[in-house]
Amino acid sequence: MFAKIFDVEDLTRRDSxxxxxxKFEDERVGIGxxxxxHTRDLTYQKVAEFNKVAPIxxxxLIEEKEYDELIYKISELRNERIKLDKRQYNTNHEIYHNITRDNNQxxxxxxxxxxxxxxxxxxxxxxxxTYVFSDGLNTYKYYASKSVLLKEFEASPDKVLEKIPIIQFDDPFELLKMIELPVQAQEEVxxxxYLPLYSDVQMKVEEKSGFNAWNAAPKNKGSNILRPEYEAYIPIPKWIHHTFPKFFGFDALDRRERNIASSFTLHLPDDRKFKAIVTQDSGKSLQTNPQKILGKWILHDVLGLQPRELLTMEHLMKLGVDSLKLTKLDNTNFKIELADTYAFENWKIEIEDKIRESGSRMPTLRPHLLEEE
Structure with missing residues (x-):
């Protein structure tokens, strides 16, 4: 409702x-x-989940009773995620916008x-x-059993910006009966x-390819000239082209089609747009021209790495992301955004299940297992 009324970008379905x-002219505001x-002036509300990293x-730290280290690690990871999304959405300011419901207001x-x-x-x-701690500005509570972090919010009278009268219905279902919605055409799916930020074969971030392509040997044999800073490309596993043969509007496995295909536009979360292509053998690379445009955005602007700093799985785990979500708007426009840890692997499992249910021939979705065999 907030997003619809104030015409802001809704991120509630994303792990953000x-x-x-x-967006207010040149300002971009991140909103929680x-x-x-409103049963009391002070209340704890959930602000973060750590289901994936908590066991590790x-x-x-809890077992060793290192409680000071525990609250430091919780706080550090919380900060890293906030800073990551500040970079990804290029926000200038951040606020919490809270609504408390009192009697008829x-x-x-x-x-x-x-x-x-x-x-x-x-x-x-x-x-x-439970572990309750403060940083001098706010008070927090960590629930170990649910791996969630809560923050204490205040809604005392002097903190209330505005009071809005409302009518409360004792039976909300009676209210719903009064609403007549027009029949709408089914929204196009x-x-x-999802594309991994790591190698789908080696299950790690390669040191001299993909997002670390800048670290590869010089293009001219015998040359001492380093590759450009942030030179990078997004690895595309071959099985994705088999399973989604026309996702990019052409057969990426067909060299002729790939070579004559025009570039398409990547729409970034901060509203910037870049031209990109699918290239290299078997269409294994999604890249911009020059490549460093893509690399600088992901490695520096979003992931916070410095020039010629290697991307590692450890860094991705710390930030809680390890893949990219690519949404097709049409054949020449694609929205790209970060996806949380295990998003690619979970999506791969969903694809396998759908293929089994359909009775179709199963492509090789797990090349790293074949290599081990």
Missing amino acids: AFDAVA LKTWI EFSP MNVVETNYDLIQLDSLKLLSQTSK QDTI
């Missing part, structure tokens, strides 16, 4: 630190949305979207399942694929 991004029933990063409260101050952390209390 923000729920929406608003929270709603709760947090559980050992709703209260509008806005607060700062702060990074956690790592040098001011203090553990306030802990049990076997957009084609989507």
Whole structure:
């Protein structure tokens, strides 16, 4: 509802630190949305989940009773995700926009979207399942059993920006009966694929190809000239072209079609647009011209790496991302955005299940297993 009324970009279906991004002339604002029933002025609300990293990063610290290290690691990873999305969506400001529902009114409260101050952390209390800590600006609570981080929000009278009268229905189903929706044409389902930031064969980020192509040997044999900073390309596993043969509007496995195909436009999360092509043997590479345009955006602008700094699986795990989501708008326009850890692998499992259900011939979706055999 917020996104529709205020005409902002809705991020609630994405694994993002923000729920929406608003654009005001040259300003881009990352917005966190929270709603709760106003039973008291102070309340804890969930701000982050750590389901994937908690067993690896947090559980050992809890077992060793390293609680100061635990709250530091939680705070560090929370900050990294916020900074990642600030870079990805190129935001200038960030806020929490909160609505609390009281008797026959709703209260509008806005607060700062702060990074956690790592040098001011203090553990306030802990049990076997909860850890409460402060950074001097805000108070947080980590639930180990659910791997979630909550932040304390205040909605006392002096924090309320506006009070809006509302009518509360005792039976919401009676209200729904009053709503008549026009019959709408079925929305067209957009084609989507996922591309790994790592090698689908080696299950790691290669040091001299893909996003580390800048680290490969010089193009001219015997030359000492280094490849350009941020030279990179997105690896496309061959099985994706077999399974989605016309995703890019042409048969990427056919060299002739690939060579005569025109470039297409990549739409970035921060509204920038780049021209790109599918190239190399078997269409294994998605790249811009020059290649460093793509590399600088992903490696520097989004992932925060410095020139000639290797991308590693450890860095991706720390940020909670390891793949890219590519959504086809039409044959010449594609939306590209980061996808969270295991998104590519989970998508691959879904594709395998669909192929089995259809009874079609199963392509080789797991080349790294064949190599091991």
